[in-house]
Amino acid sequence: MTFIDTYTEYQFNFAINSNTGENDGGFILTSLAGVTDAIALDIAKAFNSQPWPTGVTNPMTVTRQDKAFTVYTTNLNATPPSFT
Secondary structure (H helix, E strand, O other), rough: OOOEEEEEEEEEOOOOOOEEEEEEEEEEEEEHHHHHHHHHHHHHHHHHHHOOEEEEEEOEEEEEEEEEEEEEEOOOOOOOEEEE
């Protein structure tokens, strides 16, 4: 038996820029952990509203991806074993 499962992935990216250089970072949260569009947007908004020292920029972006995948069950008693 197969079925399609879906979830939403939120990719957060940021780059700290200053006169000493640049450092990049990021992280991923998903709807499987209870994250919604509103939560993802609030995280980015809160991050971007932090007061950074003079001359430092640190913009955060968030990208949403809806993902779908097929889940297969196995039949280990079949000859040969198979995914169904």
